[in-house]
Amino acid sequence: MRITQGTFSFLPDLTDDQIRAQVQYCIDNCWAVSIEFTDDPHPRNTYWDMFGHPMFDNPDAAAVMMELTACRKAYGNRYIRIVAFDSTHGWESVRLSFLVNRPENEPGFRMERTEHRGRAQRYSIRPYSSDRPAGERYA
Amino acid sequence: MNVRPEPVEGTETVEERPSAVDLKSEYESSGVKDVLQELDRELIGLKPVKKRIRETAALLLVERARKRMGLNHRTPTLHMSFTGNPGTGKTTVAMKMANLLHRLGYIRKGHLVSVTRDDLVGQYIGHTAPKTKEILKKAMGGVLFIDEAYYLYRPENERDYGQEAIEILLQVMENQRDDLVVIMAGYGDRMDRFFASNPGFRSRIAHHIDFPDYENDELLRIAEIMLSEQSYHFSDEARNVFADYIEARRNQPHFANARSVRNALDRARLRQANRIFENSDGPLDASALSQIGAEDIRASRVFDASQEPGSAS
Structure with a gap:
């Protein structure tokens, strides 16, 4: 099951040239671009690990692409996303984020039904991959 | 990524391939001409350097034209x-x-x-x-x-x-x-x-x-440009004294071409400021405030040292 999230979730995966163009757009808007990765695909998982430092003062997207290549080398079998942080007063938040890498196999989610009070049912989803401990999920 | 879609059409615009290139107009429109002229205007001397830069610019311009024409090219x-x-x-x-x-x-x-x-x-x-x-x-x-x-x-x-x-x-x-x-x-x-x-x-x-190192007269011209950038100027006598200064300074240790000149000028400005501050007893006009006199330069230690060789500057 192909997981989507973030700004371009409705599009097919971006090519490297397209990623570079988007990153350059972020830099030109003075947003700090950083790279994050995770192997927990749950949509409620907001705490991803950051790869390296956030890049505040690189005027060109080539720097981010270099880090992305390094990140893919190290964590090629995990989800990697690019995050653009806007530090201007009033925003101080993420303006844009999109996936740039995904594991070879994405097993998807299991839906769990739980009986609740008064014959009510509660539903939850659990990624099949999270059955294994962190770090070994997509090995 | 496992799902690597076909690259979207139109991300790379295919430029129309021209059949002829006008290097002259290319030279002017790309702004290379401005940079080279600026180089000529603002930098005194350095003839071999300017020649090499000119050659490099020509090579890059031709290389770019070749790329446009679809000829075999390497960055x-x-x-x-x-x-x-x-x-x-x-x-x-x-x-x-x-x-x-x-x-x-x-x-x-x-x-x-x-x-x-x-x-x-x-x-x-x-x-x-x-x-x-x-x-x-x-x-x-x-x-x-x-x-x-x-x-x-x-x-x-x-x-x-x-x-x-x-x-x-x-x-x-x-x-x-x-x-x-x-x-x-x-x-x-x-x-x-x-x-x-x-x-x-x-x-x-x-x-x-x-x-290459600068010639003495080149350094003097550099000094005058540096001064005029800060709205100062030499008096006629001061110019001659500064020419002597450059000659004497060159023979002393730690001579750093234009940087030495800049430092010397900074010190001359300091002396000039002191001189007019101590001697002034009335209103000063703009030219008095911006003229470096011969005595401001002659006070330099470089002249003492050049008279008795061996002592440090």
Whole structure:
């Protein structure tokens, strides 16, 4: 099951040239671009690990692409996303984020039904991959 | 990624291939002409340097035209080394070079990041690589100017972290030639020794440009330009005295061409300010405030030292 999230979730995966163009757009808007990765695909998982430092003062997207290549080398079998942080007063938040890498196999989610009070049912989803401990999920 | 879609059409615009190129109009429209003229106008002397830059610009212009025509072309290696004594304008030319390469489209941003050994090499194990990478990332899309590059290599200490920085530099210089241009600068003889012990650099640097020392009259012209930029000027006598000053200063240790001239002028301004402050007893006009007199220069220690050789300046 192909997981989507973030700004371009409705599009097919971006090519490297397209990623570079988007990153350059972020830099030109003075947003700090950083790279994050995770192997927990749950949509409620907001705490991803950051790869390296956030890049505040690189005027060109080539720097981010270099880090992305390094990140893919190290964590090629995990989800990697690019995050653009806007530090201007009033925003101080993420303006844009999109996936740039995904594991070879994405097993998807299991839906769990739980009986609740008064014959009510509660539903939850659990990624099949999270059955294994962190770090070994997509090995 | 497992799902690698077909590249979307239209992300790379296919330029129409022209059948003929007018190099002259190309030269003017790309702004290369402006940069070269600026170089001629603002930099005194340095004839061989200007000639080399002109040649490089011509090569890049032709190379770009070839690319447009669809002829076989390779991105030329643009890494350079500037050698010359201190104060001969290496940093200034590097800034112009960044501008030139930007106008020609060989670098995307055209900024100059100027660093020395301390910015690249760390102080403990594992500190160097991130530090060097950080600088390289900052310089991407522009020019990385490494001043006194020979300090990176310390042969007397085989565990020196400089070697690590050199390896990362070489790797990026080779693999990301499209992303940044590295200019290394330093004194001629020490750079030669540096290149001799790091053959990887020599082969990756295409342009070696040597900066000659300035002539005495060139330094005098530089002094006048520096003064006029700050709305000062020499009196006629002061100009002659300053010419003598340059000649005397050249024979003393630590002579740094234009930098020595700038320092001398700063000191002359200080003396001038003192002189008019102490002697003034009435309103001063603008010309009195902006004229450097002969006595402001003659007070320099350089003249004492030149009369009794052997004493330090």
